[in-house]
Amino acid sequence: MIPLFHDFEDEVVLVVGGGPVGARKARRFGREASVVVCSDDFGDRDFGDAERVRTVLEPADASAWLDRIEPALVVAATGDEAVDDAVATAARERGMLVNRADKRGGRDAGSVVVPATIREEPVVAALSTSGRSPALSRYLRQRLEPELANAGAMAELTGELRHDLEAAGIGPERRRKALRAVVRSREVWTALDSGSSKARQRATDVIDEIEGENP
Numbered sequence: 001m002i003p004l005f006h007d008f009e010d011e012v013v014l015v016v017g018g019g020p021v022g023a024r025k026a027r028r029f030g031r032e033a034s035v036v037v038c039s040d041d042f043g044d045r046d047f048g049d050a051e052r053v054r055t056v057l058e059p060a061d062a063s064a065w066l067d068r069i070e071p072a073l074v075v076a077a078t079g080d081e082a083v084d085d086a087v088a089t090a091a092r093e094r095g096m097l098v099n100r101a102d103k104r105g106g107r108d109a110g111s112v113v114v115p116a117t118i119r120e121e122p123v124v125a126a127l128s129t130s131g132r133s134p135a136l137s138r139y140l141r142q143r144l145e146p147e148l149a150n151a152g153a154m155a156e157l158t159g160e161l162r163h164d165l166e167a168a169g170i171g172p173e174r175r176r177k178a179l180r181a182v183v184r185s186r187e188v189w190t191a192l193d194s195g196s197s198k199a200r201q202r203a204t205d206v207i208d209e210i211e212g213e214n215p
Ligand SMILES: C[C@@]1(CC(=O)O)C2=NC(=C\c3[nH]c(c(CCC(=O)O)c3CC(=O)O)Cc3[nH]c(c(CC(=O)O)c3CCC(=O)O)/C=C3\N/C(=C\2)[C@@H](CCC(=O)O)[C@]3(C)CC(=O)O)/[C@H]1CCC(=O)O
Pocket: 024, 028, 099, 100, 101, 102, 103, 104, 105, 112, 113, 114, 115, 116, 117, 127, 128, 129, 130, 131, 132, 133, 134, 135, 136, 137, 138, 141
């Protein structure tokens, strides 16, 4: 499987099956997409802002539902293999992405796996075991979370510096050296704990030093 980041803004995601797994997927995709959940039961679970459609979806109805809703991605999470199979087949026929909650990823063409995710905006890290061991994905996510503390702030800082260096007419080779030195600098990472202006000052010192070495 090849990891990609997909922008779901203005897209529709259909979740079939409103159990705990369907609810989790609805909340996840609801960050960006308009989510529709089809299920015969919703319990008192949290589906975020998703639209809920109470229905028993028969395998023979799958195509008609997909043609009506036209989702970019379908999550099959009923736990009923005949229903999940029918939904996945109809989705594939229409070129839609399919996420099967009941199967390991990578088996069917076009299938996607939902990774364990760390968000340090704008940095996003996604972890998958290619469907082998979701419990390991979860554990590794928890283990790596502290490693990525301040990564978002570092991305913002170096994004700005990159822009400033470019505007100052610094060429790509010198820019790369400067930015690589900043992201490697322990002092800059430490300074990020005390706020972005202090970190920016430290980063500027690092760049001045590099520029001094390579005028
Ligand atoms: C990462 C995460 C994202 C999310 O869903 O949000 C995710 N599962 C998570 C947790 C989790 N899921 C399960 C357990 C219990 C322990 C265990 O069984 O291992 C735990 C851990 C726990 O609860 O501690 C049970 C389970 N999961 C799947 C099956 C079916 C099967 O394997 O056949 C079964 C058996 C059901 C049964 O036996 O009835 C299938 C999938 N689960 C995936 C994703 C995809 C592969 C990801 C990868 O490549 O690693 C894949 C293939 C499909 C998909 O959903 O895309 C999320 C952690 C989020 C976080 O905490 O960060």
